Structures are given as C-alpha cells and as structure tokens.
Amino acid sequence: MVSLKVNGTTHSVDVDDDTPLLWAIRDNIGLTGTKFGCGVAQCGACTVYVDGQPVRSCVTPVSAVGDSEITTIEAITGKEAEAVQAAWTARDVPQCGYCQSGQVMSAVALLKENKKPTDRDIDLAMNGNLCRCATYVRIRAAIHDAARALEI
Amino acid sequence: MTAHDPNLSRRNLSRRTWLKGAGALVIGLHLPGTARAQSSGAGAAFRPGGNATFAPNAFIRVAPDNSVTVLVKHIEFGQGPFTGLATLAAEEMDADWSQMRSEHAPADVKLYANLAFGVQGTGGSTAIANSWEQMRKAGATARAMLVQAAADAWKVPAAEITVVSGVISHASGKQGRFGEFAEAASKLPVPENAPLKPASAYKLIGKEGAVKRLDSYDKSRGKAQFTIDIHAPNMLTVVVARPPRFGGKVASFDAAATLKVKGVVDVKQIGSGVAVYATGMWPALKGREALKVSWDESAAEKRGSRELIAEYRALARQKGTTAGKHGDAEAVLAKADKVVEAEFVFPYLAHAPMEPLDGYLQWDGTEALARFGSQFQTTEHQTIAAILGLPPEKVKLETMLAGGSFGRRAQVSQHLAAELAMAAKAIGPNRPVKLVWTREDDLAGGYYRPLFVHRMRGAVKDGKITAWADNIVGQSFFLGTPLEAMVVKDGIDATSVEGANELFYEIADFNCEVANPKVGVPTLWWRSVGHTHTGYAVECFIDELLQAAGQDPLSGRIALMGDKHARAIAVLKAVGEMANWKGPGPVGDRARGVAVVESFGSFVAQIAEVSFVDGEPKVHKVWCAVDCGVAVNPDVIRAQMEGGIGFGLGHALYGELTLDQGKPVQANFDSYRSLRIQEMPEVEVKIIASTVAPTGVGEPGVPPIGPAVANALAALGQQRPRQLPMVGRTV
Ligand code: FES
Ligand code: FES
Numbered sequence: 079m080v081s082l083k084v085n086g087t088t089h090s091v092d093v094d095d096d097t098p099l100l101w102a103i104r105d106n107i108g109l110t111g112t113k114f115g116c117g118v119a120q121c122g123a124c125t126v127y128v129d130g131q132p133v134r135s136c137v138t139p140v141s142a143v144g145d146s147e148i149t150t151i152e153a154i155t156g157k158e159a160e161a162v163q164a165a166w167t168a169r170d171v172p173q174c175g176y177c178q179s180g181q182v183m184s185a186v187a188l189l190k191e192n193k194k195p196t197d198r199d200i201d202l203a204m205n206g207n208l209c210r211c212a213t214y215v216r217i218r219a220a221i222h223d224a225a226r227a228l229e230i
Numbered sequence: 231m232t233a234h235d236p237n238l239s240r241r242n243l244s245r246r247t248w249l250k251g252a253g254a255l256v257i258g259l260h261l262p263g264t265a266r267a268q269s270s271g272a273g274a275a276f277r278p279g280g281n282a283t284f285a286p287n288a289f290i291r292v293a294p295d296n297s298v299t300v301l302v303k304h305i306e307f308g309q310g311p312f313t314g315l316a317t318l319a320a321e322e323m324d325a326d327w328s329q330m331r332s333e334h335a336p337a338d339v340k341l342y343a344n345l346a347f348g349v350q351g352t353g354g355s356t357a358i359a360n361s362w363e364q365m366r367k368a369g370a371t372a373r374a375m376l377v378q379a380a381a382d383a384w385k386v387p388a389a390e391i392t393v394v395s396g397v398i399s400h401a402s403g404k405q406g407r408f409g410e411f412a413e414a415a416s417k418l419p420v421p422e423n424a425p426l427k428p429a430s431a432y433k434l435i436g437k438e439g440a441v442k443r444l445d446s447y448d449k450s451r452g453k454a455q456f457t458i459d460i461h462a463p464n465m466l467t468v469v470v471a472r473p474p475r476f477g478g479k480v481a482s483f484d485a486a487a488t489l490k491v492k493g494v495v496d497v498k499q500i501g502s503g504v505a506v507y508a509t510g511m512w513p514a515l516k517g518r519e520a521l522k523v524s525w526d527e528s529a530a531e532k533r534g535s536r537e538l539i540a541e542y543r544a545l546a547r548q549k550g551t552t553a554g555k556h557g558d559a560e561a562v563l564a565k566a567d568k569v570v571e572a573e574f575v576f577p578y579l580a581h582a583p584m585e586p587l588d589g590y591l592q593w594d595g596t597e598a599l600a601r602f603g604s605q606f607q608t609t610e611h612q613t614i615a616a617i618l619g620l621p622p623e624k625v626k627l628e629t630m631l632a633g634g635s636f637g638r639r640a641q642v643s644q645h646l647a648a649e650l651a652m653a654a655k656a657i658g659p660n661r662p663v664k665l666v667w668t669r670e671d672d673l674a675g676g677y678y679r680p681l682f683v684h685r686m687r688g689a690v691k692d693g694k695i696t697a698w699a700d701n702i703v704g705q706s707f708f709l710g711t712p713l714e715a716m717v718v719k720d721g722i723d724a725t726s727v728e729g730a731n732e733l734f735y736e737i738a739d740f741n742c743e744v745a746n747p748k749v750g751v752p753t754l755w756w757r758s759v760g761h762t763h764t765g766y767a768v769e770c771f772i773d774e775l776l777q778a779a780g781q782d783p784l785s786g787r788i789a790l791m792g793d794k795h796a797r798a799i800a801v802l803k804a805v806g807e808m809a810n811w812k813g814p815g816p817v818g819d820r821a822r823g824v825a826v827v828e829s830f831g832s833f834v835a836q837i838a839e840v841s842f843v844d845g846e847p848k849v850h851k852v853w854c855a856v857d858c859g860v861a862v863n864p865d866v867i868r869a870q871m872e873g874g875i876g877f878g879l880g881h882a883l884y885g886e887l888t889l890d891q892g893k894p895v896q897a898n899f900d901s902y903r904s905l906r907i908q909e910m911p912e913v914e915v916k917i918i919a920s921t922v923a924p925t926g927v928g929e930p931g932v933p934p935i936g937p938a939v940a941n942a943l944a945a946l947g948q949q950r951p952r953q954l955p956m957v958g959r960t961v
Contacts, residue, residue, distance in 0.1 A: 094492060097512045105467070105510035110459035111452020113633070114511070115584055116669045120899035123584065151452030166450035170442055170865060173308030173873055175449030176584040176633025182450055201908035208899060210584045210634050211308045212876020214910035216869070 080140045084109065085153035095141035099133075100124045102140050103150060111151035111179050115208065122207030123176065125183040126150050132187040134206075151179040158189040161224035169220040173211035181207050185221050194225050284412035286375050286420055288341040289368040290319055296396065296409035298325050298372075300365070301335040303342035303350060304357040305605050306445065307583070307632040307639070308873070309928040310866040311357040313443045315365050317862055318358075320441075321434045322369030322427060323376075325408070326396035332444050337607035337627035349608035353640045353755075355830040355926020358862055362924055370424035372415075379414035380406060429860070429921065436861050443866070445631070457602045457630045458666060460590040465662040466495055468653045469514045469671070471523050472503040475530035475892040476676055477750045480504060480523060487520035497521070498656035502649045507657055511666060531750030532892040535961045538681055538749060539575055542703040546573070546685035550701055550743030551721040554731030557739030559687075562697035566689035570778050572771055574686065575953040576704075576763040577961070578887040579679035580902060581756055585633020586672045589650035592662035593618060598625045600650065603632025605639035610647035617651035636757040636877070638677060642707060643752070645677075673902050674894040678887055679756035680705040684730070684767035688775045689739075695775045695790070697739040700730050700767065705753050706746040718746075725755060729764035729827060729933070734798050735772055735790035751889065757877060758929040761829040765933030766882070766940070769825035770950045773941040783824050783941060784811050797857050797918075801835035802826050804855035804916050809837040814945035820850065823941025825934035831925030832858040833918075836875070836934040838911070840942035846957050849879060849911040849939055857918035858925045867927045868915045874931020875913055880905025882936030886955045895960065903958065 082089050082099075084107055091106040098117075103109050103126065112135060115123030119134040126135045127149040162185045165171075172178045181204070188195055188203035195203065200221050209217070284292040291299040300319050304311040312332035320330050335342045342350045345360040373393060380398045381388035383406075391400050399405040434440045448454040473479065483504050485497035493513025498505050504523055508514035533541075563569055589602035591614070598618055604610050607627055615625040632639060641647070646665075654663045667675065682704035689697040706723035708714050722731075723746060731742040756762055776786040784806050788799050805811075805824070815821040819841045826835040839851045854871045861867055884903035888895040896902040940950040953959060 093510075093512065094516075101510055101512040104459075105461075105512070108461060110455070110461075113456075113585070114458065115586075116899050118669075118898050118900060121584070121669075163450045167442070167446045170446050170869065172443070172446050172449035173310075173869060174584060174632065174634040175308065175445060175454050176456060178449050179452040182452075204907045208584070208904050208906065210582060210636070210877070210904065212873045212880065212905060212910060213869070214876060214905075214907045215872045215913050217907065218910075 081145070082107070082140060082143060082148060083145060084148045085150060091140070093140060096139050098136050099126065099138045099140055099143060099148070100135040103135060103148070109150050109152055113176055113179055115177065120208070121177070122180040122184060125180040125207070127183070127187065132184055151183055154183070154186055157228060158186045158224070161227045162186045162189065162220070165220035165223040165227065169216045169223065171213050171216040171220050173213055177207060177209045181209065181217055185217070185224070188221065189224060189228065193228060195221060284416040286372045286415070287368045288335070289365060290372045292372065292376070292408050292412040292415070294409045294412060296329050296407045297331055298323065298329050298408065299331040299333060302332050303335045303344065304352040304361070305334065305603060305629050305632060305635070305639070306332070307603065307635045309357065309870060310443065310863065312445055313441060313866055314358050314863050315361050316444060317434050317441050318361060318365035319369035319372070321432055322366045323373045324393035324395065327434065327441055329396050329408070330444065334629035337604070337611045337629070339608045343608070349606070351606040351608065351640070353605065355832070355928045355930065357926070358924045359831070359926055366426050367424070370426050371421060374421050374424040375415040375418050376408055376411050378418055379411035383411065383414060436864065438864055441863055454631055456585050456633055457588045457590060458585060460601060460664055462590070462592065462662045464660070465664055466507040466509065466657065467511050467514045468505050468507050468663050468665045469518050469668065470500070470503045470505045470649065470653070470665070471518050471521050472671065472675070473525050473527070473530065475527055475532065476752060477530040478525045478527045479529070481526040482524050484522040487522070488517040491517040491520055496657060500649065500652040500656050502645070502652065505653045505656060507663070515668070530892060533749070534889045534891050535577065535681060538889070539683065539961065541747065542681070542683040543573065543685070545703045545745045545747060546683050546701040548745070550703070550745040552741070553702070553722050553727040553744045554742035555740065559697040559699045559739040559741035562739040563687055563689050563699060566691065566697065568690045568778065570688045570690065570775055572686045572774060573952060574684040574763070574767045574770065576682040576766070577885070577954060578681045578751070578889065579756055579881055579885050580673050580887045581636040581638035582672060582902060582904065583632065583634030583636055583638050586669055587638070587646050587667040588665060589646060590662065590664045591650050591654040593654055593659055595659035596620070596624060599628065600625065600647070601628040601630055602646070602650065603635070603639055604629050604647070605635060606641060606644070610644050613644045613647045614651045617648060618655055637755040637759070640755060641677070642754065669898050673887065673896055673898065676752035677754040678751065679762055680707070680753040682763040684763065686767060686771045688771065690775055690778045693779045693781065695735070695737050695779060698733070698737045699741045700743070702727060702730060702742070702744040703747065704763070705749050705751070707753050707755060709746050709748055725760045727764065728760040729829065730768055733768060734795045734826070735787070736792050737790070758829050758932040761827055761933040765825070765827040765829070766936045766954070769827065769934065769937030770940050773823070773937070773944065774950060777944065783814055787824070787826065797833045798826055798828060800918055801833045801855040801857050804918060805835040805837050805853050808855065808914060808916055809853040811837065814942065816946055821942045821945035823938045823943070823945060825937040825941065827930070827933040829930045829933055832856060832927060832930040834871070834930045834934055836938045838935060838938035838942050840939055840946065842943070842946055842948070847883065847939055847943060851912045851914070852935065852938070853914050854931065855916045855918060856927065856930065857920055858927050858930070859920050859922040860924045861917045861920070862924055864917055867917055870927040871915045871931040872913045874929070875935045876905050876910050878932040878935040879911070879939065880909070882939060882954055883909070883957050884955050886959060888960050
C-alpha cells in the first residue's frame with residue numbers, strides 16, 4: 079500500500095513501489111486526463127505537478143513521491159491556469175488533443191514562474207512536450223495571449 | 231489517411247475498389263425519403279444524441295434543451311470533422327453555433343458509409359468532400375421539419391417563418407427555439423427535397439471566426455475521453471509480446487515468472503504473440519518483461535534497410551513497369567549533352583500517433599461491445615464479429631476520439647481489431663479487456679511508410695528541360711495481401727506512383743517506371759501516402775533541372791505548366807506574393823525554396839526560408855497557399871496546413887525507422903526524433919477563394935515542405951539532400 083496525495087485527497091493504492099506515478103494516477107485513482115505517450119520522459123504527455131513543480135509522472139515511481147502534493151490537469155486552478163485554458167480554447171490549439179493536457183500543464187507552470195516569457199523562454203519550457211499534430215504555432219501564440227491576459 | 235482523389239470520376243480508384251471487395255455493401259447517398267422520422271432506422275437503432283426527441287435523419291438529433299447533435303461518421307483524430315460536419319448542418323438549419331454538439335456515429339454501413347468508399351471509414355482527406363452534400367441536406371431537412379412544426383402550432387404558413395441563429399419566428403411576434411418544436415417535428419413526414427441555401431446566404435461556411443472547434447474546451451482540460459481512458463469493472467489491461475522480426479512466430483513460451491508478478495492475472499498465446507493480462511498497465515508491463523518467449527524466425531524478414539536500399543538501387547537500374555509515358559525519354563537522354571541524375575532514398579517511417587494503438591472490448595459470449603479509434607468501422611466490425619464467432623448484429627462498435635492516426639489506424643489488415651478480439655476471446659467471456667500498445671510496440675510494430683528509391687534522370691538543352699525519367703522502387707501496401715489482385719492493376723499500384731506518373735510540367739519526353747519488390751515488412755499509407763516520396767523526388771528534381779536550365783524556381787515552374795494547371799499556377803503565384811519572392815537567394819545567411827503538390831484534389835504551394843545552423847537546417851518561416859475548393863472552416867484549414875507542415879518537416883529533417891537485420895532500431899522518441907517546438911517555423915497560410923466543391927486538407931499540407939526546404943538548401947550552396955532524413959541519418 080502506498081499513500082498518495084492527489085488533488086488534495088489522500089489515496090491508498092495497492093501497487094508495487096516501482097509503479098510509475100502515471101499508472102497509479104490513471105489505473106488506480108482513475109484520473110485519466112494525464113496521458114501516456116512514451117513512458118521514458120521524452121514526450122511530456124504525462125506531466126503533473128509534484129509540490130507545484132512539473133514532473134514526468136511516467137518515470138517517477140510512487141515511492142519517490144512521499145507525502146508531496148500531486149496536482150493533475152483535472153485540478154489545476156488559479157489565474158495562470160484559467161488564462162492558459164482560455165487562450166487554448168480561443169486559439170483552437172488542440173487537434174487530436176492527446177498531448178494537450180501535458181502542454182497545458184507545462185504552459186501553466188511556465189507562466190507561474192515567468193509572467194512575460196519570450197519565445198526563447200517558451201522554447202526552453204515547452205521543448206519536452208511533443209505534439210505529433212505539430213500544434214506548436216498555436217501553443218506559442220496562446221502562451222503569449224495568456225501572458226497578456228495576466229497583465230491586465 | 232489514404233488514397234484517393236475524392237473526385238472519383240477521375241483516376242485512382244484503388245481505395246474504393248478494395249473496400250468494395252472487402253465484402254461490404256455499396257450504399258449511395260442515404261437520407262430517409264418519405265419514411266416517418268421516428269421509424270427511420272437510426273432513431274431506433276442506437277442511443278447517440280442523448281435525450282434527443284427529434285431525429286429527422288441519421289445525422290441530426292435535436293433535444294428539448296435546444297442542443298443539436300450531429301452524428302459524425304468520420305473519426306475525429308484532430309483533422310476536424312466534428313467541427314466541419316457540424317458547420318454544414320448548422321448552416322442549413324440556421325442554428326446558433328453555441329447549440330451545436332458532435333459525436334461519433336456508430337458503426338452502421340447502411341447509414342454511415344463513406345460515399346467515396348462504399349463502406350464506413352475515414353481516409354483520403356474525404357471527410358468534408360463526401361459530407362458536403364449529405365450534411366447540408368440533412369440540415370436543410372431538419373430545418374424544414376422544425377419550421378413546419380412551428381407553422382402548424384402557430385397556424386401560419388411555413389413560408390412566412392424565418393429562422394435566425396436557432397430562433398424560429400413569425401411576423402406576428404411568435405417566437406420559439408428548436409427544442410420546443412422537436413417533438414412535434416418528429417411526428418411529421420420527412421420532406422423529400424428540402425432546398426439548400428445559395429452560397430451567398432452562408433453565415434458559417436467559409437466565414438472567419440464564425441465557428442470554433444467543438445472539441446477544444448474538453449481537450450484543453452483533460453476531459454476528452456480516448457480509448458486508453460476507458461475503465462470498466464473487472465477490466466483487464468492487456469499487452470502483447472510480439473515477434474522481434476516481421477514474420478516471426480511464437481515457438482514456445484514460459485510464463486512462470488510472469489504469473490508471479492503482482493497484478494498479473496493470466497497469460498495466453500494469441501495469433502499475434504503472447505498476451506499478458508493484468509489489473510493495470512504497470513503489472514502488465516512488468517509481466518511482459520518477465521516473460522520468456524522463443525521465436526520461430528524461419529519465415530521472418532531478415533534484411534535490413536542497408537540491404538534493401540542496395541537492392542532497390544539495383545532494381546531502379548532495370549526496366550520496371552511503365553506507369554506513365556509520352557515521347558521517348560530514353561532516346562533523348564541517350565543523345566543529350568547535359569544529363570542531370572539524382573537518386574533519392576526515403577526511409578521507412580512510423581506514424582507514431584501520440585496515442586499509441588489501443589482498444590476496449592467486452593463480451594458475454596452472445597453480444598459484444600468494442601470501443602476504439604476505429605478508422606475503417608465496417609471491416610473492423612466484421613473482423614471482430616468473425617473472430618468472436620458472433621453474428622455482426624450482435625457486435626456493437628463505438629468509435630472513440632483518437633490521439634492521432636496519420637494513416638496508422640486505417641488498417642488494411644485490421645490487425646488491431648483482430649488482436650483485440652483475439653485477446654478478448656482467449657481470456658473468455660465476461661472479462662472486459664483493454665489492449666494497449668506502448669510506444670516501443672508502436673515503433674517496432676511495422677505498418678510503416680515504405681522505404682522508396684527514386685532514380686531520376688533529366689536532360690537540359692538550350693535552357694529547356696527536354697526529357698525526364700523516374701524509376702521508382704518500393705513496396706506496395708497491397709502486394710502479398712488478399713487485396714493484391716483487386717488493387718494492383720496492370721502491375722501498377724497507384725499509391726506508389728501518384729504524383730510522379732503525371733506531372734504538372736510539360737516535358738516532351740517523359741517516362742515513369744515502377745517496381746514493387748516483395749519484402750516481409752508490413753507497410754501502410756502514411757499521411758499523404760505516395761506524395762510523401764513522389765512530392766519530394768519530383769519537386770527537388772524539377773528544381774534541380776530548372777537550376778541547370780538557368781531558370782527561376784517559381785516562374786520556371788509556372789512556365790512549364792503551360793495553360794493547363796490554373797489552380798497549381800494560382801497557388802504558386804499566391805505564395806510568391808505572400809513571400810515577396812525575389813528568387814531563392816541567399817540573402818544574408820538565409821535562402822528560400824519553393825514546392826507545389828496536388829494531393830487528394832487540393833493544391834498546396836509552400837516557400838520555406840532556411841538557414842544552416844550548427845550543421846542542421848533551421849527553417850525560419852513557411853508561406854503556404856492552399857486551394858481546397860470552398861473553404862468550409864478557414865481556421866481548421868489553417869490548422870491543418872500548420873500541422874501538416876510541422877509533420878512533414880519533422881520527418882524530412884529527422885524521421886527514420888531503420889531496420890538492422892530485420893529488427894527496428896529506433897525504439898522510442900529518444901531515437902525516433904520528432905519535431906519539437908523550437909524547430910517549428912513560423913507559418914503564414916493563405917486560402918484561395920473558390921466556388922469548387924471542397925476537397926480535403928488533412929494530408930495535402932504535408933508533401934511540399936520537405937522539397938521546399940531541400941531547394942532552399944540548394945540555394946545555400948549545398949546539395950539537395952538525396953537521402954532522408956536530412957539530419958542524423960543512421961544508414
Ligand atoms: S509519457 Fe511521460 S514523458 Fe512521455
Ligand atoms: S494535438 Fe495531437 S499530439 Fe498534440
């Protein structure tokens with residue numbers, strides 16, 4: 079039994095210690111907004127926050143999480159999350175949409191750290207998130223939109 | 231993603247031919263005629279549309295809460311049919327966009343056949359093209375019935391009633407919304423020929439900003455449900471150990487260690503390998519890791535990419551099957567003073583959709599429900615029923631949103647549906663299964679864009695291109711399948727030569743030959759199919775010949791088109807204006823390249839501005855002009871061009887699936903390099919205004935970008951890359 083604090087609720091999950099957080103969240107806790115794309119920290123589809131920091135849950139074993147607060151796409155809140163998600167919808171960023179939970183998680187984390195990211199900042203913060211549909215033009219534009227919205 | 235031209239009166243009937251041959255009915259445009267709405271099959275057969283009370287036809291549901299749900303027969307995997315088909319229906323209904331919803335139609339060939347194929351399926355960039363009439367008629371019919379219901383209730387002539395943004399009104403001051411009349415409308419006869427709007431009256435079709443994607447909200451919030459997200463009580467997750475080489479088989483296996491892994495429930499041999507059943511994905515993966523399988527590789531393909539390329543190069547020097555010919559290119563080449571030669575080599579490519587293949591199936595021995603991102607519903611439905619030994623009417627197939635496809639889900643062999651059914655059958659009834667492929671399974675799993683070689687020769691005399699010869703070698707997707715006899719006609723598989731056996735360019739002596747060697751590697755169409763390699767070979771080589779002839783790449787192309795290809799010329803001119811084309815350059819450290827390709831009835835020209843940084847091409851900006859007929863959703867078209875450019879560019883630069891002695895080398899995204907945000911150029915798209923019936927946009931954005939970049943590299947003083955990918959090639 080491992081105890082995980084996800085989105086403010088503590089869950090006891092019956093998994094081995096080496097189970098990646100991703101599968102505990104998806105299969106045991108039943109939150110499926112966090113996606114599987116590669117399993118080896120190459121695509122970012124599985125991005126969640128551990129104590130507010132974005133991590134790749136596919137390579138983070140549950141044993142490494144301890145009693146940290148885990149936040150998934152289902153529970154992101156605050157003005158950055160609202161601005162990013164509003165910009166994503168207004169720009170119609172998603173195509174297939176499968177990578178977009180991870181994209182949104184990374185973008186929100188960026189804006190929390192950096193209120194006015196440059197293109198270079200966006201490259202650095204987002205280059206771990208693959209999009210096979212290549213929605214990158216709109217991801218970039220939507221992050222700039224969200225940053226502008228946060229200024230007001 | 232696939233063949234072919236939605237304009238079926240023209241060439242390339244292969245897709246449609248095989249689907250017909252797959253034993254399905256060919257049903258024409260289906261709209262219930264005079265049948266009563268409630269008995270029009272669809273209403274009774276399934277539950278889509280939620281609490282709808284008015285179902286005038288197979289495509290539209292109106293609920294008491296005024297919501298209008300469009301049942302979309304094409305799978306949504308990003309290319310936008312949920313939004314596009316809803317736009318067509320909403321336009322004719324005069325609905326307000328905020329009341330529109332979309333969901334997948336169930337598998338039902340009688341109601342939902344793709345009119346281009348004769349069976350239900352998505353591909354060939356046909357979604358908008360073949361729903362253009364059908365969805366508008368469905369919308370117009372629904373509107374006419376709602377108006378009649380209001381007229382009856384208000385006791386006024388229907389002709390005096392107007393509908394604006396979902397509000398039905400009459401000059402007397404009476405007003406109502408769709409939901410109020412849904413029930414009454416459902417009792418009316420379905421009119422035969424509800425009139426369609428003239429284009430001048432459109433409020434949504436082709437209007438910038440009138441429509442937003444219906445799926446963006448959920449997809450930005452982790453709420454969209456994909457196959458991998460399905461959970462059910464008692465469900466088992468299944469992963470399969472498959473042979474490391476194509477054509478291998480299980481000789482024997484030892485599951486002792488696997489069965490000791492906590493969470494593993496069972497292990498079964500199935501047709502495709504050894505299936506591990508577990509309570510979740512992680513135990514399934516650990517169980518598979520612990521499995522010992524010995525493989526019988528006696529019939530496996532053991533050649534690698536290197537050997538295949540050498541064989542193909544040799545084959546390209548022999549006489550192939552003629553796929554296009556006029557004049558006598560060989561004679562002119564033999565006598566020419568100046569012959570330009572180039573050999574282009576294209577690697578195997580994986581589609582690598584972001585969501586790897588997966589599927590869910592539950593059955594109780596007499597009935598089954600399959601849920602997955604099915605792209606060819608009719609044939610997959612039949613396959614599942616056949617494997618489970620159930621009559622087709624006892625099997626329901628529900629199409630899920632899919633995290634991309636790029637052709638991967640358009641399965642000629644239906645291997646995924648078959649594996650899903652086999653996995654369910656092997657464990658027995660009442661154990662729902664979710665089959666999941668990992669990324670490693672995906673990349674090692676075959677069904678690649680085939681490896682191709684183009685050997686090109688051209689003659690140039692007095693500033694004119696006088697001869698062109700192209701010898702193409704590569705696998706056909708159909709050779710060695712039961713469909714071979716149906717699809718490969720006179721030795722020519724159109725998907726190998728499309729875009730190369732007829733050119734825009736008028737060259738007096740022209741020859742195109744093809745050889746389709748048999749190789750034991752499963753291959754499949756890949757976003758833009760034959761154009762993935764023919765577009766590159768043709769557009770690089772014409773550029774090289776124009777350079778040899780001392781002509782400008784853009785005006786030289788137009789001059790070679792004569793007066794026959796107005797739409798191709800228009801997109802070239804438009805893209806030249808957008809980019810303010812003044813020749814390829816270089817200017818400073820940047821140069822420009824151009825390319826134009828027609829695919830799936832749409833015309834796309836692109837100009838790429840490129841520099842060379844740290845040993846790699848850096849693409850700064852791409853201008854793109856597209857003519858896809860009537861532009862139903864301009865912003866979806868722009869998105870497809872942007873995405874197509876990113877997809878095409880990523881593979882031209884980095885994409886390569888190498889076989890080493892028959893084994894796939896690139897295992898995951900660490901080695902199967904995929905375009906990332908810092909590598910994505912700025913993109914500017916212009917959509918050419920048109921009144922021609924719409925054609926597709928899912929694929930046509932892909933082919934021009936590779937050659938445009940290669941041609942820019944030539945202007946930077948380098949050779950156009952003869953072998954792809956341009957960066958980090960391993961062969
Ligand atoms: S699934 Fe974790 S980074 Fe790809
Ligand atoms: S939207 Fe499809 S992978 Fe990003």
